[in-house]
Amino acid sequence: MNRTIREALGEILPAEALLPDSVVSLPPGWTAPVAVVAPTSLPQTAAVMERASREGWRVLPAGLCTWLGGGGAVEADVVVSTRNLRRLTAYEPADLTFTADAGIPWATLREATRLNAQWLPLDPPGFREGSLGAVVATGASGPLRQAFGGPRDHVLGVTMVSGDGRVLKWGGRVVKNVAGFDVTRLTVGSWGALGVVTSVSARLFPLPERDLTILVRAPSAEDLVGTALSMALSPLPFSAVELLEPVGAVSPHLEEGELKAALALRVAGSEAQVREAEVRVFDESFSRNGVGAGSALRLRDSESIAFHDALSRWEERVPLVLRLSALPSRLTSVLQEARELEARMEASSGAGGWRPEAQPKEVGTAHGPGPTVGEGPVHRIAVHVGLGVLRLGIHLPPQTEDATERLAGDLRALRERLESAGGTLTVSQGPPALVRDVGVCGEVGPEAELMRGLRREFDPAGILLAGRFVV
Amino acid sequence: MGSEWVLADPDRLLVYEADALTSRPFPPQAVVLPTSTEEVAQVMGILHGNRIPVVPRGAGTGLSGGAVASRGGVVVGTSRMTRILEMDPENRRALLQCGVLNATLSSAATPHGLYYAPDPSSQTACTIGGNVGENSGGPHCLKYGVTCRYITGLRVVLPHGEVVWLGGQGREAPTFDLLGLFVGSEGCFGIATEVEVALVPLPEGVRTLLAIFDSLEDAGRAVTAIISRGLLPAALEIVDRNTIKAVEASIFAAGYPTDAGAALVVEFDGMEAGLALEAAEATRCCREAGAREVRQAQSSAERLALWKGRKKAFGAMGRLAPDLLVQDATVPRTRLPEVLARIGEIAQRYELQVANVFHAGDGNLHPNLVYDRRDPGETRRVEKASMEIMAACVAVGGTITGEHGVGSDKRKYMPLVFSPAELEALDGIRRVFDPQGTCNPGKVLPERPAEERPGMSTP
Numbered sequence: 001m002n003r004t005i006r007e008a009l010g011e012i013l014p015a016e017a018l019l020p021d022s023v024v025s026l027p028p029g030w031t032a033p034v035a036v037v038a039p040t041s042l043p044q045t046a047a048v049m050e051r052a053s054r055e056g057w058r059v060l061p062a063g064l065c066t067w068l069g070g071g072g073a074v075e076a077d078v079v080v081s082t083r084n085l086r087r088l089t090a091y092e093p094a095d096l097t098f099t100a101d102a103g104i105p106w107a108t109l110r111e112a113t114r115l116n117a118q119w120l121p122l123d124p125p126g127f128r129e130g131s132l133g134a135v136v137a138t139g140a141s142g143p144l145r146q147a148f149g150g151p152r153d154h155v156l157g158v159t160m161v162s163g164d165g166r167v168l169k170w171g172g173r174v175v176k177n178v179a180g181f182d183v184t185r186l187t188v189g190s191w192g193a194l195g196v197v198t199s200v201s202a203r204l205f206p207l208p209e210r211d212l213t214i215l216v217r218a219p220s221a222e223d224l225v226g227t228a229l230s231m232a233l234s235p236l237p238f239s240a241v242e243l244l245e246p247v248g249a250v251s252p253h254l255e256e257g258e259l260k261a262a263l264a265l266r267v268a269g270s271e272a273q274v275r276e277a278e279v280r281v282f283d284e285s286f287s288r289n290g291v292g293a294g295s296a297l298r299l300r301d302s303e304s305i306a307f308h309d310a311l312s313r314w315e316e317r318v319p320l321v322l323r324l325s326a327l328p329s330r331l332t333s334v335l336q337e338a339r340e341l342e343a344r345m346e347a348s349s350g351a352g353g354w355r356p357e358a359q360p361k362e363v364g365t366a367h368g369p370g371p372t373v374g375e376g377p378v379h380r381i382a383v384h385v386g387l388g389v390l391r392l393g394i395h396l397p398p399q400t401e402d403a404t405e406r407l408a409g410d411l412r413a414l415r416e417r418l419e420s421a422g423g424t425l426t427v428s429q430g431p432p433a434l435v436r437d438v439g440v441c442g443e444v445g446p447e448a449e450l451m452r453g454l455r456r457e458f459d460p461a462g463i464l465l466a467g468r469f470v471v
Numbered sequence: 472m473g474s475e476w477v478l479a480d481p482d483r484l485l486v487y488e489a490d491a492l493t494s495r496p497f498p499p500q501a502v503v504l505p506t507s508t509e510e511v512a513q514v515m516g517i518l519h520g521n522r523i524p525v526v527p528r529g530a531g532t533g534l535s536g537g538a539v540a541s542r543g544g545v546v547v548g549t550s551r552m553t554r555i556l557e558m559d560p561e562n563r564r565a566l567l568q569c570g571v572l573n574a575t576l577s578s579a580a581t582p583h584g585l586y587y588a589p590d591p592s593s594q595t596a597c598t599i600g601g602n603v604g605e606n607s608g609g610p611h612c613l614k615y616g617v618t619c620r621y622i623t624g625l626r627v628v629l630p631h632g633e634v635v636w637l638g639g640q641g642r643e644a645p646t647f648d649l650l651g652l653f654v655g656s657e658g659c660f661g662i663a664t665e666v667e668v669a670l671v672p673l674p675e676g677v678r679t680l681l682a683i684f685d686s687l688e689d690a691g692r693a694v695t696a697i698i699s700r701g702l703l704p705a706a707l708e709i710v711d712r713n714t715i716k717a718v719e720a721s722i723f724a725a726g727y728p729t730d731a732g733a734a735l736v737v738e739f740d741g742m743e744a745g746l747a748l749e750a751a752e753a754t755r756c757c758r759e760a761g762a763r764e765v766r767q768a769q770s771s772a773e774r775l776a777l778w779k780g781r782k783k784a785f786g787a788m789g790r791l792a793p794d795l796l797v798q799d800a801t802v803p804r805t806r807l808p809e810v811l812a813r814i815g816e817i818a819q820r821y822e823l824q825v826a827n828v829f830h831a832g833d834g835n836l837h838p839n840l841v842y843d844r845r846d847p848g849e850t851r852r853v854e855k856a857s858m859e860i861m862a863a864c865v866a867v868g869g870t871i872t873g874e875h876g877v878g879s880d881k882r883k884y885m886p887l888v889f890s891p892a893e894l895e896a897l898d899g900i901r902r903v904f905d906p907q908g909t910c911n912p913g914k915v916l917p918e919r920p921a922e923e924r925p926g927m928s929t930p
Contacts, residue, residue: 071645094695095803095834117701139648152651153620166892174801175833176617176873178606178655179881179888180897180915185619185651193647206701233561235584235672237742269745276744329561388562426644441644447635451647453903457896470646 050165102133139189163459535878569600
């Protein structure tokens, strides 16, 4: 069968579309796919998918193949990458929109728009190394979602090849469009469960004239929660409000002595707006909340941007990342939950099962040197305050079966508590055994039947994301 | 539900025979007016079991014939589902029943320093549930985005009566965005009975400008200049010569010069600091593009006056002829001038009067055709002109509706934007939600009843 697959692909695709296995670094515990292909055109992509559907080859759609482990384990005979589809196909700055192939590297897109003083305000984990298509397919977002929304709010249209090889175009490049059902939004965040996204149109925003991050530091995150919430709820136009502990996980030199935690307030806008916001943060808000302005730092423009770029790599090389979500007003109790989980893990670690010397290899986007891992505190916390999302990074996940089971039990119990209050617990990345045990996210309700129906419509042979997607 | 909430008397059904697109009335067989999710679920279950078409309906302000029983059946009206269930300023959210009016929600949020951003022109009459069904826009979506961005959760009664909760909590789970798919599904996927919305802080300050131009082209150039300078106004609205004339001759006269070619309303909002500068820059853009006059509102009364000519445009057009076809299409912003010229040509060729009102910042056009439906010749010309206008918009990369929806009115234009394979896929999606095809039938998709297509999979 393996030879047949390779031969068949060789007939459909030119030589440059057949990639050597070495281009993909497989997460631990994966069975290697039979072939990795990167079609060089839309018709080639359609031909591959049509054949795969007919033959029953299991397919994993991918972008630049930097984060194949994201979303958990998967069974795939063929990885279909968009890395050979990377043109910026249409860009009219006065329209504040563009259309690009899904495989365009984020860096290329960012540079092209920056030259016209525009940007796509998205900053999901690891985006700088990935492609536009990956951000759209995962629907992932970062701190900027609070002010600008996520991919679902920016993507105007997609071209996709369905699981059975149909070329389908949804939406367009106009900002307002209600013709037909909103399949564009359905595609955003579908992880490739409906097909391979080959092209994306999205809206852009004017690049802010000034970018300022005010960093308020304190010994622990708890010291800053009150200020964080009052800032997130103030009418000041923050583009992000992020609570970090330790702040050294983003940039080591920002951590000084006891001041391990930081609240990062980002304001991006016109000169006048940023100046005004700065004055008001210090004059009104800090004094009222009893926060010492003396511990605050100001990162201006390129420093502010560099800080947030570094923040986007916060999950890099962290073997286990959990996302705890709740209504923002419940943040204090969610933080407490995170602390209790840490304490249980540490207690458990004393009883064996966590062995620092046996850290697993890096998981996630791993290009170039990231923040130092494994030194300093065992855990790291990053909270999108206005969104009520707390990320908990754990450097030393359990190594033994016993410890894994204990942690899985703790996580399931925590998930139940969060869900009963309308929240969620998802595992962004983690050791395969743990992810299998806990599940990437909680159980989907009766709407799961609708999701399965949608998958069948787009992928009747059921070849996409075998074993991975939640329904 | 109590028999008084089941209407079957033909006189009482008249109210429900059309929405704001009045040209093709269809009286329903009955109307039911439930008050809760449970009642809606029971009604839907019964109707589904008897294969009776269901037509969800909010306030009936839609402009595409979406909330009418064009295939017969029962209208499920939401006019009694008007409770705000939770107002949660701490988390900038609210949970409400679907029949709450858009403007009522904003008023209820105002004491907390918050409001609901999407503001369709009909906001004092339209319901949140209707906004969800249509994914409504409004003049302020240039900066704030459309309805979908502000809907964070929906309780939905599916066509067969099952109740599901979609979304909530920022969609952290890696699953399909059913919430995003449901918004704008025009009642074909079920009825959203409870809606969780995100509220935003009231802006500290607002600056509103009115610029008067000799020609529509000049106004268009001003818009391009404003956007190119990196400004992001909350609204950028244009009314053309015919609209100005209609407004000024009506009881809504707003003091726009009647010899002007176009009027542009520019609005900035947000933090006080910087607003004056933004307004000054926009004023400069307008003057450089040839504005003969730029007025800035000095008070909220003046602001309302400047907006009046825009907001009351549709009402004023009633003067021009007995009937008005409010069209809706979107084009890339930079193609506006050529499309407007093309629309002028088309109208002239069909000997019709067209009055344009549009959200220039979004490229969302409303070319309005005035006619008399008692004149069959003129009615036919309006239909032909509409088709050509839609084709012209699609030809430059636009689409057939920006905010009014497809309903029953625009199904015929769907093949202009979707291939047969795409229409087939849309139909497939619809069947996932409604295998029986009885939930708002005859809407959105071109004529092709599900029952004539055997052998397709059903969930």
